[in-house]
Amino acid sequence: MRVVVADDSVLLREGLVRILSDSGLEVVGVAHDASSALATVAATRPDLIVLDVRMPPTFSDEGVQVARELRDTVPSTAVLLLSQHVHIGGALELFENDHGGLGYLLKDRVIEIDGFLDAVRRVAAGGSAIDPIIVQALVTRRDPSRPLDVLTSRELDVLALMAEGLSNAAVAAQLVVSLRTVETHVNNVFLKLDLAPTTEEHRRVRAVVTYLAHRASGP
Amino acid sequence: MTGGRSALAWGMALLSAGLTTIALAVAISDRMGLQEILGGGSGIQALMALTFPVLGALLLTRMPDNRLAWVFSAIGVSRALALFARNWALHDYRGGGTWPSPDEMAFVALAMLFVAPVLVPLTLLWFPDGRLPDGRSRWRLAQGLALVSAAGLLVLLSQAWSSRGLSLVDDSAAPAGLATISLVVILAGTVTGVLAGLMAVVSRLRGQDRVVRQQVKWYLYGALAAFALNVVGDVVPSAGSLNLVGTLAYEAAILVAVRRYALWDIDRILNRTVVYGLLTLTVAAVYSGTVLGLGLLLGELRLGGSLSIAAATLATAVIAGPARRELQTRVNRRFDRRTHDAVRRVAAYGDLVSVTPAAPGELEQLLADVLRDPDLRLLFRCREGDLVDAWGRGVDEPGGRTTSFRTATDELALLMHRPFQQYEQTLFSSVRRAATGAVTLARLQAELLVQVTVVEQSRRRIVEAADAERRRVERDLHDGAQQRLVALAIKLRSEQRRHAPQLGPEAEHIIDLGVSEIRGSVEDLRALAAGLMPGSLVSEGLEPALRELVDRQPDPVECVQQLGHRHSPQIEATAWFVAAEGLANALKHAPGSCVSVEALCDGNRLQISVNDDGPGGAADGPGLTGLQDRVRACGGTLDIDSVQGCGTRLTAVFSCG
Numbered sequence: 001m002r003v004v005v006a007d008d009s010v011l012l013r014e015g016l017v018r019i020l021s022d023s024g025l026e027v028v029g030v031a032h033d034a035s036s037a038l039a040t041v042a043a044t045r046p047d048l049i050v051l052d053v054r055m056p057p058t059f060s061d062e063g064v065q066v067a068r069e070l071r072d073t074v075p076s077t078a079v080l081l082l083s084q085h086v087h088i089g090g091a092l093e094l095f096e097n098d099h100g101g102l103g104y105l106l107k108d109r110v111i112e113i114d115g116f117l118d119a120v121r122r123v124a125a126g127g128s129a130i131d132p133i134i135v136q137a138l139v140t141r142r143d144p145s146r147p148l149d150v151l152t153s154r155e156l157d158v159l160a161l162m163a164e165g166l167s168n169a170a171v172a173a174q175l176v177v178s179l180r181t182v183e184t185h186v187n188n189v190f191l192k193l194d195l196a197p198t199t200e201e202h203r204r205v206r207a208v209v210t211y212l213a214h215r216a217s218g219p
Numbered sequence: 220m221t222g223g224r225s226a227l228a229w230g231m232a233l234l235s236a237g238l239t240t241i242a243l244a245v246a247i248s249d250r251m252g253l254q255e256i257l258g259g260g261s262g263i264q265a266l267m268a269l270t271f272p273v274l275g276a277l278l279l280t281r282m283p284d285n286r287l288a289w290v291f292s293a294i295g296v297s298r299a300l301a302l303f304a305r306n307w308a309l310h311d312y313r314g315g316g317t318w319p320s321p322d323e324m325a326f327v328a329l330a331m332l333f334v335a336p337v338l339v340p341l342t343l344l345w346f347p348d349g350r351l352p353d354g355r356s357r358w359r360l361a362q363g364l365a366l367v368s369a370a371g372l373l374v375l376l377s378q379a380w381s382s383r384g385l386s387l388v389d390d391s392a393a394p395a396g397l398a399t400i401s402l403v404v405i406l407a408g409t410v411t412g413v414l415a416g417l418m419a420v421v422s423r424l425r426g427q428d429r430v431v432r433q434q435v436k437w438y439l440y441g442a443l444a445a446f447a448l449n450v451v452g453d454v455v456p457s458a459g460s461l462n463l464v465g466t467l468a469y470e471a472a473i474l475v476a477v478r479r480y481a482l483w484d485i486d487r488i489l490n491r492t493v494v495y496g497l498l499t500l501t502v503a504a505v506y507s508g509t510v511l512g513l514g515l516l517l518g519e520l521r522l523g524g525s526l527s528i529a530a531a532t533l534a535t536a537v538i539a540g541p542a543r544r545e546l547q548t549r550v551n552r553r554f555d556r557r558t559h560d561a562v563r564r565v566a567a568y569g570d571l572v573s574v575t576p577a578a579p580g581e582l583e584q585l586l587a588d589v590l591r592d593p594d595l596r597l598l599f600r601c602r603e604g605d606l607v608d609a610w611g612r613g614v615d616e617p618g619g620r621t622t623s624f625r626t627a628t629d630e631l632a633l634l635m636h637r638p639f640q641q642y643e644q645t646l647f648s649s650v651r652r653a654a655t656g657a658v659t660l661a662r663l664q665a666e667l668l669v670q671v672t673v674v675e676q677s678r679r680r681i682v683e684a685a686d687a688e689r690r691r692v693e694r695d696l697h698d699g700a701q702q703r704l705v706a707l708a709i710k711l712r713s714e715q716r717r718h719a720p721q722l723g724p725e726a727e728h729i730i731d732l733g734v735s736e737i738r739g740s741v742e743d744l745r746a747l748a749a750g751l752m753p754g755s756l757v758s759e760g761l762e763p764a765l766r767e768l769v770d771r772q773p774d775p776v777e778c779v780q781q782l783g784h785r786h787s788p789q790i791e792a793t794a795w796f797v798a799a800e801g802l803a804n805a806l807k808h809a810p811g812s813c814v815s816v817e818a819l820c821d822g823n824r825l826q827i828s829v830n831d832d833g834p835g836g837a838a839d840g841p842g843l844t845g846l847q848d849r850v851r852a853c854g855g856t857l858d859i860d861s862v863q864g865c866g867t868r869l870t871a872v873f874s875c876g
Binding site for chain 2: 008009011012014015016018019022054058059060061084085090107108110111112113137138140
């Protein structure tokens with residue numbers, strides 16, 4: 001798999017390159033800011049870009065803007081955003097309109113190398129990955145108009161793992177239950193939250209994340 | 220030589236009055252009837268002889284270069300001479316020849332009778348400043364008519380000398396030949412001159428100062444009335460008294476212009492004359508009343524008993540001072556209403572602001588009002604030397620006409636005003652004097668406002684600097700320490716994997732421990748940085764930053780936001796701090812309670828509040844005081860509503876910029 005790494009911190013960039021190449025992925029280019037990231041992707045057409053959200057020149061959300069542009073211009077390249085912030089901010093709308101191959105992780109998630117590589121492969125394969133801490137924040141958010149109280153605690157766990165982008169099998173493995181049980185929970189969640197059922201994972205993530213994200217900011 | 224001219228004019232007035240008095244005395248002693256005196260020409264002669272020279276002298280005292288004054292004096296004196304010579308001649312014809320002979324006096328009477336008609340056009344052409352109106356060549360022609368009339372008069376007199384005698388004072392005797400022609404010339408010159416003069420007065424109605432226009436208007440009324448009534452009076456034989464009425468109307472109109480519109484600025488002299496005249500009358504009345512009263516009481520039948528005189532002198536001395544002040548106020552109220560009212564208003568305002576608070580700009584408005592200058596500006600000089608307006612806002616040094624309010628050493632204020640006319644100088648100086656106290660107070664207020672502005676600005680700068688510093692520290696934490704720690708942990712992990720076969724379980728454990736410590740540190744740093752000033756506040760605004768803040772709370776918090784648009788960085792940061800402080804307080808003092816955050820903006824004002832249903836009773840602590848200062852620094856208000864047992868509501872309101 002061919003990967004581009006874009007991060008303005010040299011230390012982090014090298015660490016990422018090392019992890020990715022150690023696990024047998026081919027790092028075909030690196031970038032240190034928004035414009036070089038776009039140029040490198042255009043030149044190499046990688047399967048995936050690992051993209052820092054906060055980069056020069058303004059250190060605000062250049063990564064999100066690059067991702068938005070790449071989704072339009074090079075949809076074949078999957079995007080995995082890395083952020084220091086728990087706050088997902090403007091990246092949320094990327095998920096709402098997305099067709100897969102998109103991830104958003106906190107940087108310290110990389111430290112758990114296996115989990116990180118899992119997410120990388122999942123996103124590159126057209127799936128989704130959202131950091132559990134972010135999902136947790138979305139789920140614990142309180143909103144009287146769209147309560148999550150209707151879900152059982154097991155169903156809440158399943159909802160969170162779905163939002164992170166895990167497949168039913170992965171959810172089953174995580175919760176140490178059978179695949180059938182997970183499928184039942186998933187169906188219940190969709191039924192209770194009045195969401196259109198779907199089996200495709202990235203569509204499922206999209207539905208769940210959109211639901212969660214819109215809970216507080218209104219319909 | 221101003222004094223000399225003025226003395227000459229007053230001398231003429233005195234002469235005129237003296238001649239008139241003698242003439243009237245002679246007429247009365249000769250049993251001339253009142254009807255003859257008033258209707259037959261003596262009345263109008265006496266009136267003009269007594270009033271015109273006084274008018275000329277008054278005018279000359281104020282404006283020594285105004286040649287109109289001499290015209291008035293000359294008309295008056297000529298009338299006095301005419302009256303005197305006529306009555307003298309008539310007396311002599313009745314009583315017998317004394318020197319000078321009645322024939323020559325009759326000739327003088329005839330000559331003097333024609334001086335006024337020759338000069339009258341000039342009183343119109345030269346009004347009010349002694350100069351011709353604009354477009355001088357045209358008016359110079361009219362002015363020349365006076366010379367024609369004067370030449371006609373000389374011819375007439377040369378013809379009349381030979382036939383001097385009683386017939387000259389007898390109206391029925393008509394001159395013949397050349398004399399008739401010259402009479403016609405004089406009359407034609409006078410009538411044409413007066414008509415041209417009236418046109419000159421009308422021409423002055425255009426393009427003048429409002430007050431001058433009023434003066435001219437009243438003068439025009441008087442002149443028209445005098446002209447019309449005199450013409451009718453001369454033409455209709457039985458309507459001779461109309462001439463007198465016309466002259467009275469003319470003088471009344473001048474009096475109106477003098478009193479209401481300060482014509483020739485002689486109202487003050489009139490004012491003083493009236494005050495002292497009344498004072499003299501009062502004092503004389505008191506004196507003679509006391510002498511008479513006491514004389515009767517004490518049986519001193521002859522007047523001038525020493526005791527009565529002493530008592531009368533004492534009484535007069537006692538009332539003189541208060542009487543003068545009282546008369547002055549009353550006469551002022553009558554004669555100079557505008558100054559009187561203006562000073563009273565300004566003085567009343569001065570009294571008012573010494574006991575009640577004044578609004579900035581009030582004094583400026585008042586002065587603009589009483590001085591009738593809508594563009595008037597009152598500026599204050601700060602102790603630092605800067606010029607500010609009533610609200611303490613800095614202004615540039617004015618270029619136009621200014622008048623200064625000062626103490627012995629310092630300039631307090633500058634008044635920028637329109638140019639005041641001569642006749643407005645009393646008003647201006649009186650108002651200025653009356654306003655000094657109020658100006659001093661207003662300047663203190665302006666200085667105070669300057670200080671408040673300075674303090675507000677410095678407070679805002681301090682808060683802005685603190686915010687900038689927080690942002691910088693937050694960025695440093697994110698891009699520096701946090702990045703390095705994450706990079707270090709990744710490095711450890713990747714080395715751990717790479718060398719997994721060689722590492723024993725103990726080394727693996729130590730590396731795991733290290734990595735987990737690093738992760739803990741990263742979490743701590745993230746929380747620390749977010750507490751300083753979240754990065755999303757700058758890049759995405761208040762709404763996401765509040766969302767992030769609420770999401771970070773350990774307990775669920777309800778969050779209602781309706782913001783619509785971005786606010787200034789300072790207001791966003793402060794609003795965020797209010798929410799952060801409120802949430803921290805709720806967590807600390809009302810654990811487990813139902814907490815909500817509201818951020819609402821209606822386009823004009825942003826309101827942010829944090830509510831809990833905890834125990835309430837929150838008191839102002841250093842945290843809330845600091846927050847209050849922050850909120851005030853960006854022009855907002857902070858309100859803490861925390862009744863014991865009823866929860867706490869912290870509300871900040873800002874106006875949208």
